[in-house]
Amino acid sequence: MKLLLNIDVPDLAAAEAFYIAAFGLAPARRFGEDVVELTGAPVPLYLLRKAADSAAYAPADRDYTRHWTPLHCDVVVEDLEAALARALSAGAIGEGAIREAVWGRIVQLADPFGHGWCLLEFRGRGYDEIADPR
Structure with a gap:
C-alpha cells in the first residue's frame, strides 16, 4: 500500500x-x-x-475558515519550539500551548487554509512509552 x-x-x-x-x-x-x-x-x-464555495460533497461546499474534522496530520519533529516558530512565521495559527505527555510533547496549530495540524516531539521511546504490550 x-x-x-x-x-x-x-x-x-x-x-x-x-x-x-x-x-x-x-x-x-x-x-x-x-x-x-x-x-x-x-x-x-x-x-x-x-x-472556496466549490462543491466538496452534497450538500456542502468548500469553506476555508478553520474547520473541524476527525482527520488531521501530525508532523514529528526533533525540536518542537524551533518547528513551531518556523510554522508560525510561515503563517500557521497556534491553537494552544505546548502540552507535555509521557511519550513527548505536542502543540496544535492550523494552516492558513483551515486544516488542523499537530507538531509532536517524541521523548524516550515515543508512543512505545504508553503502548499496551498485548
Missing part, C-alpha cells in the same frame, strides 16, 4: 509557499495549473487548488 496526502487549498501559490516554509517540503512535480506535489515527508503531499 502507498499513502498519498491530498489537501484542498484556495490559492495554490500561497499554499505551496506555506508548506515549503513551515515544514521544509520541496516541490517535485506539477500537474497542470491546479496541482503541485511536495516531497520531503514519508508520504508525498499534493496541494489541490479548489475554489
Whole structure:
C-alpha cells in the first residue's frame, strides 16, 4: 500500500509557499495549473487548488475558515519550539500551548487554509512509552 496526502487549498501559490516554509517540503512535480506535489515527508503531499464555495460533497461546499474534522496530520519533529516558530512565521495559527505527555510533547496549530495540524516531539521511546504490550 502507498499513502498519498491530498489537501484542498484556495490559492495554490500561497499554499505551496506555506508548506515549503513551515515544514521544509520541496516541490517535485506539477500537474497542470491546479496541482503541485511536495516531497520531503514519508508520504508525498499534493496541494489541490479548489475554489472556496466549490462543491466538496452534497450538500456542502468548500469553506476555508478553520474547520473541524476527525482527520488531521501530525508532523514529528526533533525540536518542537524551533518547528513551531518556523510554522508560525510561515503563517500557521497556534491553537494552544505546548502540552507535555509521557511519550513527548505536542502543540496544535492550523494552516492558513483551515486544516488542523499537530507538531509532536517524541521523548524516550515515543508512543512505545504508553503502548499496551498485548
